[in-house]
Amino acid sequence: MIIAIDGPAGAGKSSVARAVAERLGARYLNSGAMYRAVALASIEDASRTPAELAAAIQIEVGRRVLLDGRDVTAAIRAPEVSAQASLIATDPDLRSALVSQQRELLATGDWVAEGRDIGTVVAPHADLKIFLTASEAERAKRRGEAVGARDRRDATRIHSPLQPAADARLLDSTSLTLDQVVEQIVNLAETGVAGR
């Protein structure tokens, strides 16, 4: 079973996806961490393109994020890495390199995967697609930083822009607790699975 959770920054995707994965005994894929790891690598080595870097480096995204074996879990959360990730994510060559890696991971076992293009590009056949949103003010509060510029870039880029898949369920988390959002998604997943 694959559950895709897409949405803008600060909508709660990571916390929700991790908790849903735990509840369902599935694995959790944070695709944004892969873009962030390449972003960090490109800040450190501006001589190579993001796609060249993606082909050359080893990224592991689990509980910790490793870049060529180095623990970059905290480093990739820096605001300049967020901005750089959004910038390089417009590059179609980088996207196709990371999408291939993501599809390889999702090919075996049960997954809850979150990002911007999981339901539209990475896993269009996902069993359940959620588009998780929250008001811009709430998302900025949760992130502790302005998210508007990055969202606008992510949503208006030419390749794989952030947009709900036609068959995604929209879920607005503005006035819901984490537990409430998780409960709704787990219910949808269990109903869907029972109905197949």
Ligand code: DC
């Ligand atoms: O989810 P996040 O905020 O950690 O993602 C960082 C950036 O990476 C985001 O601004 C856009 C890009 N991204 C993407 O283009 N596609 C994804 N599936 C995940 C992230």
